[in-house]
Amino acid sequence: MTEIIIPPPKIIELIDKVIPAIIKHGSKFEQALLEKKMDQFDFVKEDHPFHAFYLQRLEEQKNKKQEEVKVQQQFQAPTVPKLQTPQIQPTIIPPSFSYKPPPEIGSLQLDAILLAAQYTALYGKEFLQVLFKEQQDVALFDFLKPGKPYFALFSTMVEQYRLALSPSQKLQRRLESEAASLQVVRANLIAEKDNQKQIMEEKKKEEEANKADEENSLYDWSTFKIVQTIDYDDQPAPVSQQVPQKDQVRKTLKSEQKIMQISPITGQEVPIEEFGKHLKYERQHPQYLKDVEMMKERKERAYDSLASGSQIAQNLKDFANADNEPKPQHKYIWDGRQETIQQAVAQKIRELDEEPKPRPELKKKRPVIGPSPSK
Incomplete structure (x- = not known):
């Protein structure tokens, strides 16, 4: 048994890259490498010291590929045999009659x-x-x-x-x-x-x-370049985690819990030690002042719901003056055409009928609500 010499890492990397191509293309690829006469591929030669290592790696890759194929075959679904139907065997087939005329021919x-x-x-x-x-x-x-x-x-x-x-x-x-x-x-x-x-x-x-x-x-097989080398160091021993002791965290006393109070202005819960500061701030806020003014107006309206006699008299006087105000009149202007004479006359009659008629009874002095003046 020949002694296997392990080559340097660069040669091992080159062997691992070449082996898949050799498995795929066979001895033709090995012959092509020998014909190139490159020193880095001398491990293909039988008299080279790294040839035994190369053969070992090649055999490992072939066995690995065969195992993968076997595993795939095991996990494949079993094929259901189809019913055999009688088929007619074709006779001896000589060249058949066939031709395809070009499409542009007349x-x-x-x-x-x-x-x-x-x-x-x-x-x-x-x-x-x-x-x-x-x-x-x-x-x-x-x-x-x-x-x-x-x-x-x-x-x-x-x-x-x-x-x-x-x-x-x-x-x-x-x-x-x-x-x-x-x-x-x-x-x-x-x-x-x-x-x-x-x-x-x-x-x-x-x-x-x-x-x-x-x-x-x-392909130039001498153009391999190492882009990056990653060293996988042994992982350090796992550090044992400290087991937490029981009752390490003391429970807080009930006296340390904050006492909350609801604000009458905003309705929010405020800590009791900050309640005075909160009220002072809210009273200076513009929205609070506006709400106070609105509450005052509502109270005044509640007390003044019944109008006085002078206010009633003034309201009646305003209503009477509003009835006597002249309303704007929309006059119809004739456009000078013969066809619109009748329409213009009818509109003028309608305007005369709508004019307010004089009412002499309104000129009389109206009675005033309240005590009658002394004669």
């Missing part, structure tokens, strides 16, 4: 391509050469030239028509089985879809793997 152009492809598949290259010589100056037959946009569609259609004219034995068996049952057609279509999906997934995985290899090859 109907006349498409008919010309399909017709030329049919005769080319039937008569071969000789027909294609003759057709090209005769129609090379016609714009409708530009698809015969390799550099034109519709040449790929024309070539695809030639292959499709060639398969239809001389089908292989696999294609014939497929057509016969599909003609016998629509379920076979459905099974073949599903198999084609799954096959195409699998091809696309494999292609995507290859592209991602190539991209990851390119990124790892471009």
Whole structure:
């Protein structure tokens, strides 16, 4: 058993950073590190003194990852087995007939391509050469030239028509089985879809793997920098807390409790030792003086609820003068139009009727309440 030498902390940190990438990409990543020929990655070499420590850390990380996967599988919900339904196995699947015309192609152009492809598949290259010589100056037959946009569609259609004219034995068996049952057609279509999906997934995985290899090859593994180092010291022993003794806090005497008294001005509870100061302040407050004046006025009104004879006479005199005051009159002014003559006359009559009429009885001397004057 080889002796394991523990490297310095910086090398340990570098090993811990490199191990996840090695687990993910395998020996290719180790080979890439060796090709870079950097001194800090020499622990990958078998003859290096830190290689045993590197292998130990690598094995620990792999075992840890496997344990995590097992724990996840244990906590996953058990899958309920589905009822097995009889499925029709797809027949041998040769290349199917399929093409997708471009959306911008016209109907006349498409008919010309399909017709030329049919005769080319039937008569071969000789027909294609003759057709090209005769129609090379016609714009409708530009698809015969390799550099034109519709040449790929024309070539695809030639292959499709060639398969239809001389089908292989696999294609014939497929057509016969599909003609016998629509379920076979459905099974073949599903198999084609799954096959195409699998091809696309494999292609995507290859592209991602190539991209990851390119990124790892471009990455400079010597650019690691220590931003901050945190040292975890051992925690000190817990300090034993003092147990509080009983009856440490003395209870206050009843005599120390404050005696409160309700203020007659504000209705608040005030300590008895501050009661005099509180009353002095409230009596000087403007609101208190205003309340005192209002109370005085209320008392005076209560005593003077019955008016005297002179006050009654003065009130009656004021009422009489108010009736004799002339009320403002709103005169109607004619605007000079022929249409409003009748309206102006009617308004004038109404104003004359509303004028106050003379009342001679009011000019007589009114009797005065009270003792009659001596004659």
